Amino acid sequence: MSLFAANLVLAILWGLTTENFSVMNLLIGYLVSLGVLVFVRRALGDSHYFRDITEVLALVWFFVKELFLANIRMARYTLSPLRKLRPGIVAVPMDFMTDAEITLLANLITLTPGTLSIDVSRDKRTLYVHVMDIADADAVRREIKHGFEARVLRAAR
Amino acid sequence: MKDIIVSLLLWAGAIFTLLGALGTLRMPDLYTRLQASTKAGTLGVSCIMVAAALHFMDLAVAVRAVLVVAFLFLTAPVAAHIIARAAHFTRVPLWSRNIIDELGDTRRNAKAADAPPPPESLVTEAGRAPDERRERS
Amino acid sequence: MSEIGATMLAWTLPAVMAALAIATALGIVRLIRGPSMPDHVVALDLIGTIFAGVITVYAIRVDEPVYIYASLVLGLVLFLGTVAIGYFLERRAAR
Structure with a gap:
């Protein structure tokens, strides 16, 4: 976290020296100082921040990729006969998570292929998910639990 | 381009x-x-x-x-x-x-268990519902 | 190369507009037909989202970036409307 503060201070210094505080210039300053910090990271001895950035970027990339796949699969459902669908609502148990993490997980589930989060139980331990095509409810549960939940937790913590 | x-x-x-x-x-x-x-x-x-x-x-x-x-x-x-x-x-x-509709099942179970349901019993019911279902099927 | 691109864009813009118009028409059919209240909300939400896209395509067509603000505001208002209706539906059912 202190490295993030250092990065921001360096970005503001960049804005001061170039006498330009537009968003673009500050963004350039942020990226330049990030590069500098990466360059001297061994001297600082704390690589937590860089790993976090990589994790968040990986999550964003994963989001976009899954959204494309979701649309392609949705198009296939739309154009094929309806009798092939086997929709249903499945309960997925969750680990203990903060509200922000649950929101992230629910959004991720809604934007990924064939799934839509509907409700969270009052104790925040169960997520109800609508699925377009269920072959095996337990397989769906396992996929969400080990695929998405693990990924969200890794990026958020 | x-x-x-x-x-x-x-x-x-x-x-x-x-x-x-x-x-x-x-x-x-x-x-x-x-x-x-x-x-x-x-x-x-x-x-x-x-x-x-x-x-x-x-x-x-x-x-x-x-x-x-x-x-x-x-x-x-x-x-x-x-x-x-x-x-x-x-x-x-x-x-x-x-x-399959496990959300509807949970809601019906909670209603059948005791009306009106105190929050704690609703909570355990919701947490247990998927496991019960697995054993049944 | 840029010649080809300009021609392609000139053909793409009206075609994309037409596709979005057809999508809006499909949304309107669902809006009229939708049996339950949430169905109407879903259809309206979809139409609003398509309109945000239409405004942006129009902005490209007339080369006037100011219109992008309009789609930003439209997105905000749509979300608030959907949340309000969802809340209203739940409150009404709870009573």
């Missing part, structure tokens, strides 16, 4: 949006329709926004476009979640060929 990429992005956005609208019209019940409209709307408008950002090649426009895309990614699932929750709560019917 830039115009070609812009055109391709616009085409992608238009086709995904059109397919999503078709899905919204064709799907059999509210929840499946919601899946079609949420995903298509998000991706379609995002593609068009990125195309606009690329076309104008202007920082202020690019920041707004990224803002719109980020906003869509955050709000579209939340809106879908709210509507689906309200619909299930108000008992909008599921499709007749729906194979």
